[in-house]
Amino acid sequence: MGSPIVFTDVKKSYESPPVFVVHDFSLSVNQGEFFCLVGASGCGKSTVLKMIAGIETPSTGTIAKPDHVGMVFQSNALLPWLTVEANVAFAARMQKFEEPKVKQLTAKYLKMVHLDAFGGKYPRELSGGMRQRVGIARALAVESEVLLMDEPFSALDPMICEELYADLLEIWGLTKKTIVMISHHYEEAVTLADRVGIMKDGELKQIVPIDLPRPRSEDDPAFTQQVKKIRTCLV
Amino acid sequence: MKAPAKPAARFTVRRYLRRPHLLYETTLAHHLVSVAVAIVLCVVIVVLGVHFANPKNIFDINKISFRDVLTASANTFYRMLLAYLLAVVAAIPLAMVIGISAKVQRLLLPIADILQSVPVLAFFPVVVVFFTAYHAFELAAVFVIFVSMLWNIVFTVIGGLQTIPDDIKSAAIVFNVTGLEKFWYITLPAVVPFVVTGSLLAWAQGWTVVIVAEVLHTYIPHGTLSQDLLGLGSLMVDSNAGGQTSVFVATLVAMILLVTVMNLAVWQPLLRFSQRFRFD
Numbered sequence: 006m007g008s009p010i011v012f013t014d015v016k017k018s019y020e021s022p023p024v025f026v027v028h029d030f031s032l033s034v035n036q037g038e039f040f041c042l043v044g045a046s047g048c049g050k051s052t053v054l055k056m057i058a059g060i061e062t063p064s065t066g067t068i069a070k071p072d073h074v075g076m077v078f079q080s081n082a083l084l085p086w087l088t089v090e091a092n093v094a095f096a097a098r099m100q101k102f103e104e105p106k107v108k109q110l111t112a113k114y115l116k117m118v119h120l121d122a123f124g125g126k127y128p129r130e131l132s133g134g135m136r137q138r139v140g141i142a143r144a145l146a147v148e149s150e151v152l153l154m155d156e157p158f159s160a161l162d163p164m165i166c167e168e169l170y171a172d173l174l175e176i177w178g179l180t181k182k183t184i185v186m187i188s189h190h191y192e193e194a195v196t197l198a199d200r201v202g203i204m205k206d207g208e209l210k211q212i213v214p215i216d217l218p219r220p221r222s223e224d225d226p227a228f229t230q231q232v233k234k235i236r237t238c239l240v
Numbered sequence: 241m242k243a244p245a246k247p248a249a250r251f252t253v254r255r256y257l258r259r260p261h262l263l264y265e266t267t268l269a270h271h272l273v274s275v276a277v278a279i280v281l282c283v284v285i286v287v288l289g290v291h292f293a294n295p296k297n298i299f300d301i302n303k304i305s306f307r308d309v310l311t312a313s314a315n316t317f318y319r320m321l322l323a324y325l326l327a328v329v330a331a332i333p334l335a336m337v338i339g340i341s342a343k344v345q346r347l348l349l350p351i352a353d354i355l356q357s358v359p360v361l362a363f364f365p366v367v368v369v370f371f372t373a374y375h376a377f378e379l380a381a382v383f384v385i386f387v388s389m390l391w392n393i394v395f396t397v398i399g400g401l402q403t404i405p406d407d408i409k410s411a412a413i414v415f416n417v418t419g420l421e422k423f424w425y426i427t428l429p430a431v432v433p434f435v436v437t438g439s440l441l442a443w444a445q446g447w448t449v450v451i452v453a454e455v456l457h458t459y460i461p462h463g464t465l466s467q468d469l470l471g472l473g474s475l476m477v478d479s480n481a482g483g484q485t486s487v488f489v490a491t492l493v494a495m496i497l498l499v500t501v502m503n504l505a506v507w508q509p510l511l512r513f514s515q516r517f518r519f520d
Contacts (some may be wrong), residue, residue: 059414127516
């Protein structure tokens with residue numbers, strides 16, 4: 006199995022003289038894998054995601070990654086003046102796809118996130134969970150093999166999160182995308198990921214494989230054990 | 241083996257009329273509206289041109305009719321509108337240049353700040369002397385109103401640029417939205433609420449300045465009333481100076497009505513419309 010994302014000895018500093026917010030970072034994410042990075046605020050996990058997205062460049066080291074990726078943002082980052090359909094189509098059009106393909110992708114991914122009946126609505130007319138679904142559809146419409154997710158569920162209430170976890174796993178199963186998600190909820194990471202990378206002070210401390218069958222339940226003692234393992238690593 | 245190139249679609253009028261754009265597909269209605277807007281613009285430009293080439297001045301404040309007050313209202317509105325359109329066209333690119341990055345902003349913002357703090361009426365006599373040398377009385381007034389409006393829009397739009405969320409900027413990079421596409425589809429819509437707010441402030445400032453800007457004779461050595469531009473501002477000042485209370489009151493009422501109609505018919509709907517461009 007190939008690795009669409011490979012970090013080799015990456016360091017990142019925003020300052021001169023350098024103060025590294027990410028250092029000695031090496032990681033290989035497998036094709037079709039659901040990888041989750043967890044860590045406290047300011048540990049550098051967002052910087053890692055931004056480097057994969059091409060928003061930031063590493064100070065030293067190399068990153069092998071696809072030229073373009075889809076990304077879901079914590080704030081959903083939808084354009085409020087565009088309808089749901091136009092938001093999704095916008096991302097596809099920016100990839101210079103032919104118009105029939107833009108329409109086909111928009112319809113396909115809106116259906117996949119169960120929002121095909123809401124194409125004419127504006128983001129402000131939707132709930133937080135629905136907006137995040139639009140964000141997912143938009144990221145998928147780019148047709149990249151990699152989907153990045155920047156704490157996509159952190160602003161949502163737990164009940165909505167449960168629903169979205171199930172939907173996201175279904176989408177992942179259908180699209181076979183490689184997903185890299187960042188989160189500061191250990192339970193979320195264990196619910197969703199194949200492997201969880203634990204970051205602390207800009208370093209990747211440990212990678213914990215989650216070998217539990219899906220769907221995963223928080224009531225499962227093995228689930229609790231995995232969460233405890235991650236928590237111990239971070240303390 | 242390389243796939244054979246797809247033949248280019250044959251040009252037809254029907255295909256041209258319904259060609260896809262970034263956010264919509266053009267229909268016949270779009271083209272009809274464009275033609276109508278173009279015709280209206282041409283008419284406005286011709287009317288303004290004729291009006292500016294032959295400005296109707298005040299010759300005798302004692303012979304002002306109700307029709308003159310109406311003409312004065314239309315004249316003042318024309319001047320304000322022209323100054324405003326010029327201010328918008330100048331202010332948005334200027335604000336974009338100043339607000340494009342923190343570094344540029346650090347350099348240019350203090351300069352803009354100094355320029356905007358120079359009172360517009362302080363250099364009005366110089367402006368009048370310059371324009372009257374070319375018999376461009378109307379342009380003197382429009383220029384001063386333009387300058388008084390400009391900075392309101394510039395600074396409000398600069399403030400608006402700073403409210404674009406970081407996630408939106410990141411999304412633009414991730415989704416490959418750069419250059420002009422970024423300007424048209426993200427930056428410009430994002431500042432719409434601020435252009436509207438800035439415009440409101442600009443017009444408020446314009447109404448204040450127009451009262452002085454039309455009274456050119458006070459800035460011209462040995463000036464006479466005939467050098468004033470017929471408008472609500474000049475009527476107000478000249479009728480007050482000439483003791484024509486009824487003309488003064490009629491002019492004041494006309495100005496209040498014009499401001500009220502503008503507020504109800506233009507600014508309130510625009511403010512409501514601009515809400516859809518706001519980030520939560």
